[in-house]
Each structure stands twice: as structure tokens, then as C-alpha cells.
Amino acid sequence: MEYFLELFLGGTTRGSIYALIALGYTMVYGIIQLINFAHGEIYMIGAFVALIVAGVCTIYGLSGVSILILAGVIAVIYASAYGYTLEKIAYRPLRGAPRLSPLISAIGMSIFLQNYVLLAQTSDFLPFPRLIPEFAFMEPVAHIIGSPELVILVTTFITMILLTLLIKKTKVGKAMRATQQDMSMARLVGVNVDRIISLTFVIGSALAAIGGVLVASYIGQVNFYIGFLAGVKAFTAAVLGGIGSIPGAVLGGLVLGWAESFAAGYISSDYEDVFTFGLLVLILILRPSGILGKARKQKV
């Protein structure tokens, strides 16, 4: 039972990270029907920025948690700027073009950003400082859930609540929902749709950066290629939950995390990716619109 609980919590931790990144995919898809393949790279850039900030902070002798917060904030700002720019230069000029064009553009940006970091940094795995301290109060349950997992869970939970409030309660949230449902109509009731799209990219990128910082300090290393697998898995989570649906992304992330964790725990960790993508294949066959996704009605 304890083993089960450990796997369950490990899966939840993993899943909440997938969910965080999947939200970016799903929000962008919901609003402009584009799979932003460069999203994983934003996550990777977030982690790299945090690494650089952490390095500088260590020189100035700051301590663990304050570095984590500072690195997190700067990574979020930086990644948001990347997300904003990405939309502006790679997707906005293609608004109104056939759907395949921005998709190709997204893949191009993904390759570009990977190679840019490869050249600017290095191809090696860089050690990432473990910024999350071991809390004393976690001692008794440390064999089930560690402090880093707890921090990840709490952070992602708070982030998701804030996002929900933003979308449900604020004026921009309303404008985002309106744009998602009918873009040209939203324009006609005075919504500045271009601004809303930019904002969606900024929010999605900020979430990805938070995920990047948390994972990097949990796993302890970064490399220019980490965004690819994380991106593909988060994309799987988004499709699993129903792409375009925000609760779907969270649910899909969690389901994926659990599946991986249990597969690794009870079968073999060599097979965890097999289970991830096996799940994707299954969902595409059995329920192509995802767990919470609505089948899009095509008007004839």
C-alpha cells in the first residue's frame, strides 16, 4: 500500500508538470487551432534562464529558496518574452494562411530554438543546482513523498487556481473565452483579438517556464534537448484530455503521470515511454476528441 501511495504521489507530481506544459498547448490550440510545437523549447529556455540566474546568484551568496524564487520569476519573464516574440514573428504573419503553414512554422521555430541554445550554450548536460531544500517537517513521510515533490505539487496547484480565476473571473479571461468561441464575433464586440492571442502565448510560456524551473531543479540537469520530450509528452497529455479544453489538459497530464509512474513501478521503468505513447495511440483510436474534449461539429 505504501508503495502504491509512493507511485501515486510520484505520478501526481510528474502529471502536474505535464499538465502545466499541456495548458500552454491547449490554450493556444483553443484560440487559434495551432499546435505550437515550439512550446517545449520555451520550457527548455525557462530552465536555462533559471540555471544562469542560479549561477549568478550563487556567486553573490544567496541561499536556496530565494534563488529558486528569483530564478523562477526571471525565467517566467524571459520565457514570456520568447513566447510573445514567437507568436509575433512566426505565427501572426501566417494568420489566415492554410492551417498547415503555421504548423510548419512552429516546427521550424522549434528546431531553430533548440539549435540556438545548442550553439549559445553547449550540447552537454549541465548540472542544475538542487534549489528546493529538504524540509524538516517532511522527514516522517520522506519515503513516500519528498520535499521537491511537495513544492512542485503546491506550486502547480496554486498556478492552476490562479489561471482558473484569471479565465473565469477577469475581463481578459472573458475576452479569451470569447475569442476561443468565435474570433471574428469577438472582434465585433470590441475585443482586441491580436492582443488576446499575444496574451495567451505569454501565459502559456510563463506556465511552461514554471514547469521548466521546477523540473530542472528536481532532476538536477538541463540540456538543449529536454524541451523535445517534455513537449511531446505534454502534447500527449493535452490530446489525452481533449485538446482545447483547459480542465482536460490538467486531467490528461495527471492520467499520463499516473500511467507512467505505475508502469515504471509495477512493470519496468524501461517501458514508461511505451506506456505514454501507447496511451496516446489508444485514445486516438477510441476517443479522438479526448477525455473531456467535445467533438467539433462541422457545419455543412
Add this chain to the structure above:
Amino acid sequence: MAEKKHKLLEVKGLTMDFGGLRAVDSVSLEVHEGEIAALIGPNGAGKTTFFNCVTGIYNPTKGDILLHPKGLETRRLNGLKPNKVTEMGLARTFQNIRLFSDMTVLENVMIGRHCRTKSGIFRSIVRGKAVLEEEQFIVESSYQLLEKVGLEDFANEFSKNLPYGAQRRLEIARAMATDPFLLLLDEPAAGMNPQETSDLDQLICKISTEEQIAILLIEHDMKLVMNISNPIYVMEYGKKIAEGSPQEIKDNPKVIEAYLGEEVDA
């Protein structure tokens, strides 16, 4: 008419080409303060294209669309984005219902209100006192609008669950929420039963007189058009073929021909 009324919308020689097809061919039209003007014509005459040009969905090939807000300088609308046109005080509804169906009735109206509020993206996230007050004001004024169209009891329903006639009225309320001085209605009575049509009839008159909003409407329901609108403009094959009072239009041989076909001498 004795006193000269203020001209709100002035369209001069509007032409819209789609490749080789001329959908609207140098149509001129004016809407004055306090008027309910109508644009009628057979299907495919280019009426909706005309609306789309005026509201910024299409950029017209030729011609001028001038908006003369009262007490403000004249603005040329050609090539402006729809949200800019809306900000300038011109709102519209569509032929087919295009509500935000997964939002509540109240939210549908509130979203129209938002273009009149000052707080930007950042301030609406970091909610200060002023923003909260503004939000409160928006909720209240949106309720008032819903009362005007008789939908206050449905405020928290999802708009997709409303009956058809109510959805139509909600579209009008949402358009009014943007605080326009000119409202363009594209076939507001389409698909309505006679009772709903006569309710709509009254609603449009009420908007015109009580809210001081001028109205330009496209409509196929001749009873509604003849009852409430003056002047009437008639389009056929992209061209304006007639304009005038309901009586003049009824008697105009060109209009009769457009609707019923040419008279054949036996």
C-alpha cells in the same frame, strides 16, 4: 422634413470586388440621427457584403465609409479592424446567431461592455479598487440592458440554452452593450414566428426612441420593414436600385420588377 437631421453614417460609392465578381457596385447610403433605415433586396443582392464592408470585416475595393459621430470629428472607416469600428460607436448583429454559446447570458453582454472600460490587461489581472468598481458597474449596466430586452430572468443561463427568439434579443443586447450610436441589424427577424417578430418590432422602435440609437437593418420580412423603417434602400445584383419612403418603395416599378420579375406583355 423641416429641420435637417444630423447625418451619422455616410457611405459613398462603395464597391466590393471578389476577384471578378462585383458583389457591391458603387452603393451610396446615408443614415441620419433617429432613423430606422432598411436595406432590402432579393437574396444575393450584396446586402450582407455591404454590412461586412461597413463593419470592417472586408476592406472595400472602392468608395468611402464615413462616420460622423455627434460632436466629434468625422472618421473614415475603410480598412479599420472590426474592433476599432466597434470602438467608434457602430455595432452589428448577424444573420445567423453568433452568440458565445458557452458563456452565460450576462457574460455575453458584459463582454460587449468591456471595450468601453479603461483598465488594461495588467490592471485587470492585478485587481485594484478602481477595477473592482468598474467591474461592478459593468455588471449593473449589463443587467439593465438585459431588462430592456426582457432577458433579466435568464442572466445566468448558458446562452445556448435560450429559446431562439431570446437568443436573437440577446444578440441585440450584446451589440447595444458596446454603447453604439448606430446599430446594424442583419435580418433580425429571420426564423422568428409572427409573435416574436412583432415583439422584435417593438424592441427595435424602443431602441430607436429611448436609447437614441439610429438603426440600419437588413430584413426580408416586408411587414416589419414597412411598419417601422423609413427610408428604405433597395439593392439588386450589387446595385442600389431605389430609395425612399415605404410608400414610394411599394409603388416603384423597379422594385416590383426585382422582387416579382418583369411584367410580360401578353
